[in-house]
Amino acid sequence: MNKKLFCFGMGKVSTQLSLKLLEQGWKVNGTCRNNQKKELLEGMGFSIKIFSSPEIIPDIKDDLASATHVIVSIPPSEEGCLSIKHYKKVLESLKGNKWLGYISSTSVYGDHGTEWVDESSKTITKTATGKNRIIAEEQWQEISSKNRTTLQIFRVGGIYSPQRNQIKKYRDNSLNNYVIYDDIKFNRIHQDDLVGVILAAFRENKESNIFNVVDDEPTTTHEQAKFICKILNIPLPKFVKLNDLKLTLKQQEFYKERKLVKNNLIKERLEYKLIYPSYREGLKAIINA
8 A cells, every 4th residue: 555644744853754755655745834835845745735824724635535644743722733623524534544643742741850751641731832732632632532543642852953953052152151050851852763763653553652752861951061062172151050040931931840751662662772862972973964
């Protein structure tokens, strides 16, 4: 059977995933928000429609019906997933052996302090973005239950890649010359590994699951800064304590909740071996590229 992927939102992750699938003979359809991006993506070999809620809502019924796999990377609103808001009836009517994937976030776990969490841990976030993710996850679980499709939810840590990292800011000294010094450890994942996990999940197409997609070693911002500056052979920026800074509301939300996230399930269930087990391998590869 010909494999066909439909992507709600052709962002960096979905595009990298789709390029790999094109090489394997897949067909890829998807959505983006403007004509400029549409032309760029179609030049790569994808079939694209503009989806910009609430102004532009394209007819994608046939695209979804013919897809073997559907993945969603559009950030949710307070109403949950925009894809479900506009296409709920179409999604509920999907038949056959389809695979659904939703890219969520580890923010759903909320504040567990210095405790480790896994996929069975309570989702107790009090942040708006985390709550929106929980709503969207539950909506997709309802869709999956109704049409009996496989649903795999990916709770992802902070994504970094050659195009998305702070190395250039360190090189250009454009970090306002300070880095936050605090004991909060964050979970990260290299974009190559996130794409690799999703591809592994395509092969494990048997049952619905939730997967934490993070590397092996949560770390603080200042530990990462020390590593980058050492590799680049540049002076360390000034370390400033979190409590001494006036944070924006978005920053306050970001630092509000702590947890350490386990990734055992991607190794055990998907048999996935991380390309970059920690920030050190990932950042070093980016710097040396």
